[in-house]
Amino acid sequence: MLFKLSSAVFLSQLVALAGAQTISGQYDCVPAGSYTLCQNLWGKSSGVGSESSTLNSASGNTVSWSTTYNWANNPNNVKSYPNVESTSAKGAQLSRISSAPTSWSWNYNSQSSGLRADVSYDIWLGTASSGNPASTASSYEIMIWLSGLGGIQPVGSQIQSGISLAGHTWNLWSGPNSNWKVLSFVSASGDITSFNADLKVFFDYIVANQGVASSQYVQSIQAGTEPFTGNATLSTSSYSVAINSA
Ligand SMILES: *[C@@H]1O[C@H](CO)[C@@H](O)[C@H](O)[C@H]1NC(C)=O
Numbered sequence: 001m002l003f004k005l006s007s008a009v010f011l012s013q014l015v016a017l018a019g020a021q022t023i024s025g026q027y028d029c030v031p032a033g034s035y036t037l038c039q040n041l042w043g044k045s046s047g048v049g050s051e052s053s054t055l056n057s058a059s060g061n062t063v064s065w066s067t068t069y070n071w072a073n074n075p076n077n078v079k080s081y082p083n084v085e086s087t088s089a090k091g092a093q094l095s096r097i098s099s100a101p102t103s104w105s106w107n108y109n110s111q112s113s114g115l116r117a118d119v120s121y122d123i124w125l126g127t128a129s130s131g132n133p134a135s136t137a138s139s140y141e142i143m144i145w146l147s148g149l150g151g152i153q154p155v156g157s158q159i160q161s162g163i164s165l166a167g168h169t170w171n172l173w174s175g176p177n178s179n180w181k182v183l184s185f186v187s188a189s190g191d192i193t194s195f196n197a198d199l200k201v202f203f204d205y206i207v208a209n210q211g212v213a214s215s216q217y218v219q220s221i222q223a224g225t226e227p228f229t230g231n232a233t234l235s236t237s238s239y240s241v242a243i244n245s246a
Pocket residue numbers: 070071112113230231
């Protein structure tokens with residue numbers, strides 16, 4: 001009886017281990033339920049280091065994952081953007097979005113002193129209904145920084161402060177990148193480790209105040225972290241996003 005109990009416990013641990021998948025290559029991705037988890041070490045050559053990312057679980061529209069990295073050199077250069085990208089929350093025109101609920105709970109399990117990294121959404125807009133992030137199809141990159149450690153800054157310059165949206169206060173940065181414009185909402189009150197919001201309020205804001213056409217389409221919603229330098233393990237215990245259209 002005792003033996004049977006312990007082997008049952010052992011079996012369930014094995015199943016849990018088999019459920020977690022770790023990727024470590026520069027552009028490795030793994031399907032993660034309604035998302036794709038990708039390493040995206042696009043800025044690797046500006047530094048020295050390594051990173052791996054683990055899918056812990058995916059159930060319904062919710063995903064849990066983590067990333068562990070150590071990066072050195074060129075403290076103003078982003079080394080990577082490990083992220084989950086929704087496979088379903090995309091293809092909607094801003095004018096037709098009735099709501100875009102999202103929820104993100106995250107924490108650092110460990111972090112080196114002086115860590116330079118953000119925790120951020122990266123939302124890609126364009127004139128066509130579909131297009132890859134950071135591509136010729138991109139018109140806007142909308143970032144929402146839930147954290148920015150170590151004095152790092154978004155692209156461009158700060159154009160506004162003290163914007164109240166989704167129950168938090170934000171500073172807005174703007175600047176060009178390649179063929180698209182970057183608009184970054186940066187938390188003005190430190191880390192937001194449990195974020196629950198309707199992304200529509202950010203979309204409505206940029207249409208009303210930043211000249212973004214409501215005919216733009218959401219081509220992609222990603223959620224991840226941009227390490228510049230330092231070592232950390234960042235865990236997302238729970239993340240979800242959806243787009244509901246009118
Ligand atoms: C990060 O980890 C590397 C490899 O373990 C180590 O050499 C380095 O000192 C660490 N950096 C920081 C800032 O802790």
